[in-house]
Amino acid sequence: MVFARARRPRALYLAYYFPPSRASGVYRARATANYLARRDWDVTVFACPMDFLDKVIGSKDEELLGTLDPRIRIERPPLNQYVWQRDARDFGPLRRTFPHTAQKGYAWTQRRLFPEHYASWSFASVRRALALHMRRRFDVVVATGNPFSSFAAAWLFRRITGVPYVLDYRDSWTLNQFTDELARPEGDPVHTWERRVTGGAAEVVFVNEAMRAWHAERHPHAADRMTVVPNAWDADLLDLPPLDLSVPAAPRPIRFTFLGTVTAVQPVEEMLSAFRMVRRHADFSDAELHIHGHLGFFKGADAALRGRLQSDADDGRDSGVRLCGPVPKTEVADVYRESDVLVFLTGGARYVTSGKIFEYMATGRPIVSVHGPGIAAEEVLDGYPLWFNANSLDPSALADTMISAAKAARDLSPEEHLSARRHADTYERDVVLAPFETRLRTLARRSS
Amino acid sequence: MTLVDEAAKDTPGTEGTPPHVVILSYADPVPQRVLAYALYLLRRGVPVDLVTPTAPSSPTSATFPHFRVWEMKSVEERHPVKWLQYTVVHRLPSGVLNRVRRVARRVPGGGPVLRAERLARRTHRRVADLVDRRLFWPVYDHVRPLVLARASRRALASIDFDAVDRVVFTDTPAEHLAWKLAQRHPETVVDGRLDREPYAHLEQIR
Known part of the structure; x- marks a missing residue:
């Protein structure tokens, strides 16, 4: 039958x-x-x-x-x-x-x-x-x-x-x-x-x-x-095996990375001011801030944002800020692989989560928050062992947090890395x- | 920290052909944002032709020799639709009342007629205003783009469109003419944005 x-x-x-x-x-x-x-x-x-x-x-x-x-x-x-x-x-x-x-x-x-x-x-x-x-x-x-x-x-x-x-x-x-x-x-x-x-x-x-x-x-x-x-975060889009921390990495400047769309509501100026202060620190004077992604969602929005991002870079000296442009989805994992600290730059307040934060957590790397205090994303980040949050947009407080995150990245242990990834697994x-x-x-x- | 902007390679004025912009703006007076845009272009040496009802007080052709203004108000007023409306609603009733007044002044004991004429004149003013606002303009607004396109023919004939790289239309009444120009000049950009980006690379000369 x-x-x-x-x-x-x-x-x-x-x-x-x-x-x-x-x-x-x-x-x-x-x-x-x-x-x-x-x-x-x-x-x-x-x-x-x-x-x-x-x-x-x-x-x-x-x-x-x-x-x-x-x-x-x-x-x-x-x-x-x-x-x-x-x-x-x-x-x-x-x-x-x-x-x-x-x-x-x-x-x-x-x-x-x-x-x-x-x-x-x-x-x-x-x-x-x-x-x-x-x-x-x-x-x-x-x-x-x-x-x-x-x-x-x-x-x-x-x-x-x-x-x-x-x-x-x-x-x-x-x-x-x-x-x-x-x-x-x-x-x-x-x-x-x-x-x-x-x-x-x-x-x-x-x-x-x-x-x-x-x-x-x-x-x-x-x-x-x-x-x-x-x-x-989507496992099929982010193929990131755990870091092999047993082999010491070749020395290179510490790299802060923002990956996502830069928008007008994000505290871009605060992030840049804080990063300038980080570069005044003896250990991180050659630090770099790589900004990957589109500038604005709509056609024509990029000019104003580019101006905001470049406003402090016209004195002729290298500011350490790199505008790297959009990243094809297939190369996102490479960007994360080459990053030391991920910068969670977002606008808004307690109702904003941002989809990007889940991917950030999945990397198991230090994350430094650059946003107003009390945003909804904090619910998700709470418990992530490598989260560095100034709880403020004051540039000097942000700079201290960025320095702490950079030190954590430099001294990252396999246990810390795996513990961070375990936290992220609950958001797969x-x-x-x-x-x-x-x-x-x-x-x-x-x-x- | 500078990104290579691929789009800049195709911007006007980069390969020896000087850019030239025609602006169609039928609001009266010309909005400030439109004047600011024209000024932005003029200061970079871009010739601008502004087609508009009434010439702005600034900028002018005296300060910028490569700025030409084509005033459309009187041409639009002469269009049969506007002429007929003005004649029927304003000119004819006023003419009749003027005649009544003249006759009443000549005739002895014409005081009551003169008083009635004054009352009729006031009433006419109110009714004509009402007809304009409630009847004529709501209908005329729909056909005005066609009227303006016709009225602007002579002005546009004086512009060498082979040299024009961009036509900018800034309001709804200009859309019909903009579309016609787009059909007539397939190579010309006909755009509703006050886009400064294509001219940002030009040096400000004044």
């Missing part, structure tokens, strides 16, 4: 930023889709159109595409790029003939339909999802924000089809994480939308406890369905995603 094989659970994943995007949130989306596919889910991802990455963002990480599970189906619903169109040749028939009419129409959709520039992508996603759902039923929808119009798409899809959805707050929607204030004033339609979409969600996921608690207080109707799935992506996937499976089973 032959039994029909049980149907694989089918998930629709609304992840606007998905490879080959190089947005900071892309790793969480990539890993979630890969993990579900590996656990025998039938995964369809709706991502942003490619011309958005080419024309608006201005960069891609093609190698990330190669890290996706081939079983994942990727769809790219269209987006009305009205606000990003700067080249007159990109204008559509309405805009190029009646630009004022086009502007009025666009403003109306923002005011009346959904207050976000990505709204058209979400409505296109719902249309496409319905077409796919008619052919073969989705069991669950996972929407990750930003953009938060993906939450509205999940909500609308559920209204039409009854398929449950899970919201993944990679970022905050109505909370400004950098000022701890509301991102939009009370009474703004986004608050109504947030109440609506959280109310209908089967689960609402946050990246840290501070974010969950803030939203639970604000939306008590959904508090019992709010959970935390922290960010993590599969470990973090396993309970989430179990909950999704239960939800899908109930839905089908």
Whole structure:
């Protein structure tokens, strides 16, 4: 007797930023889709159109595409790029003939339909999802924000089809994480939308406890369905065997490394001032600070950031600061291998975790914090034996901490290194995603 | 700490061809950010043609000989749509009232008529203003880009587009003309940003 094989659970994943995007949130989306596919889910991802990455963002990480599970189906619903169109040749028939009419129409959709520039992508996603759902039923929808119009798409899809959805707050929607204030004033339609979409969600996921608690207080109707799935590091992207510390390394200047995207909200000046002080220390006068990664997320943002980073380097002497540019994902491990101390430079306050910190911990190297005190990342770093935190942005306090970290790097023992890596192992992506996937499976089973 | 900027190799003015910029800005008066941009270019020796309703008080062609301003306000006013609106809403009723006033002044005992004329004039002013704001402009705004494109034809004919490397449009009414220029001059950049980067390498000469 032959039994029909049980149907694989089918998930629709609304992840606007998905490879080959190089947005900071892309790793969480990539890993979630890969993990579900590996656990025998039938995964369809709706991502942003490619011309958005080419024309608006201005960069891609093609190698990330190669890290996706081939079983994942990727769809790219269209987006009305009205606000990003700067080249007159990109204008559509309405805009190029009646630009004022086009502007009025666009403003109306923002005011009346959904207050976000990505709204058209979400409505296109719902249309496409319905077409796919008619052919073969989705069991669950996972929407990750930003953009938060993906939450509205999940909500609308559920209204039409009854398929449950899970919201993944990679970022905050109505909370400004950098000022701890509301991102939009009370009474703004986004608050109504947030109440609506959280109310209908089967689960609402946050990246840290501070974010969950803030939203639970604000939306008590959904508090019992709010959970935390922290960010993590991806073992498949970071091949770093433990250091062989039995062989003394060749002498070279101590190297501080920042790897990630430099943004306008980061305390760049404080970091540079502290580093200048470090170089005044007799043991570290030749220390180097290597900055790897893009300057800003959007096209054209690099000039101002470059100016901030170079502002102290124009006196003709070598400042020890090296702007090394973006690093392909395949070479990230090499950068870590050649680093002595990792600089955790980030903006924001208690609601900010930053995905980068998990990768930093996985290296088992000293990490020096350059951020305001009390940020959510401290929850994660707490217990990491090689964490050096000044708990302040005062340059002299930062410099002392950087010097301590540099000394720890110089005298690093195998036990310390392995203990640091053990701490990081609890934040390996599969470990973090396993309970989430179990909950999704239960939800899908109930839905089908 | 200097990075090699590959993009700089393709910037205007690096291979002997002097850059030349045309700015389309139909807000009246010209916004400060647009004037600041024009000034940035002019100070680097870049010839600028500004197509706008009313010439700004600064910069001027007197201070920067390579700066030309093309004023569009009077040309736009002469366009049939604007002319018809002005005639029907303002000129004709005013003409009728002027005539009534003249006749009433000549006729003995025309005081009540003059009072009625004054009342009618006040009412006309209010109604004409209302018609302008509530009726004409909401509709005219939609066709204004077409009107401006037509009105700007003569000015644009005087510009040698073979020498122009960039057309910058700074507001919505300029978008239709910008698109037309993009079709007509495929080699020219037609961009909505006040992008200084392509000219940052040029030395500031004043």
